[in-house]
Amino acid sequence: MTEKKHLLVVLGSTNPSKILSVKNSLEKIMKNYSLEVIGVKAPSGVRDQPMSDEETLKGAENRAKSVLAQYPHADFAMGIEGGISKIGDVFLENGFVVVLSKNGEKGIGTSGSYQLSSKILNKINEGTELGDIVDELSGEESVKTKQGAMGLLTKNLITRDKAYETGIIFAFSKFYSDSVYWH
Numbered sequence: 001m002t003e004k005k006h007l008l009v010v011l012g013s014t015n016p017s018k019i020l021s022v023k024n025s026l027e028k029i030m031k032n033y034s035l036e037v038i039g040v041k042a043p044s045g046v047r048d049q050p051m052s053d054e055e056t057l058k059g060a061e062n063r064a065k066s067v068l069a070q071y072p073h074a075d076f077a078m079g080i081e082g083g084i085s086k087i088g089d090v091f092l093e094n095g096f097v098v099v100l101s102k103n104g105e106k107g108i109g110t111s112g113s114y115q116l117s118s119k120i121l122n123k124i125n126e127g128t129e130l131g132d133i134v135d136e137l138s139g140e141e142s143v144k145t146k147q148g149a150m151g152l153l154t155k156n157l158i159t160r161d162k163a164y165e166t167g168i169i170f171a172f173s174k175f176y177s178d179s180v181y182w183h
């Protein structure tokens with residue numbers, strides 16, 4: 001039996017929900033590799049609570065770049081950033097995923113989005129982070145590291161780690177789908 005090739009993927013976050021999401025996604029798309037996934041601190045360079053798609057994407061990209069600088073031998077460096085998306089007068093929340101390969105090729109994806117209520121949005125506009133708001137409303141601690149607001153709002157049908165899997169699988173598609181679509 002031939003040994004599986006080792007694949008080191010480093011994520012720019014120590015949030016257990018994000019790390020779980022990366023592990024579960026990669027187990028599906030990188031089946032022929034022996035996977036090593038680690039989470040490290042990486043600055044987003046944007047506000048703790050990003051308020052536009054552009055800012056959220058930038059945060060994910062900055063984190064991935066920081067990881068690549070810290071771990072140049074990693075096969076893939078990743079950034080995942082949660083933030084608010086505004087379309088007209090509608091406010092949604094989702095996660096952006098950026099993957100950088102060792103040679104700097106970039107893949108991008110996003111999770112599904114959910115509607116932010118005016119009640120939550122008002123509190124965000126007063127300067128409170130979404131994570132703290134949902135902790136207060138649910139009476140739970142550190143929701144953002146577990147099921148997330150996504151889990152609370154869907155009665156755990158779509159938890160934060162599950163939702164982020166979509167973005168991760170899309171972001172990696174450049175690296176495992178047929179190259180005819182990319183080059």
Ligand SMILES: O=P(O)(O)OP(=O)(O)OP(=O)(O)OC[C@H]1O[C@@H](n2cnc3c(O)ncnc32)[C@H](O)[C@@H]1O
Nearest residue numbers: 013015048080081082129130131144148149150160
């Ligand atoms: O440790 P890091 O990787 O920074 O993880 P984080 O949970 O703080 O996540 P982000 O920086 O990506 O998200 C930006 C903010 O949005 C909040 N957030 C995003 N998604 C959330 C979710 O599903 N549940 C609760 N809070 C969430 C959280 O308060 C963050 O401060």
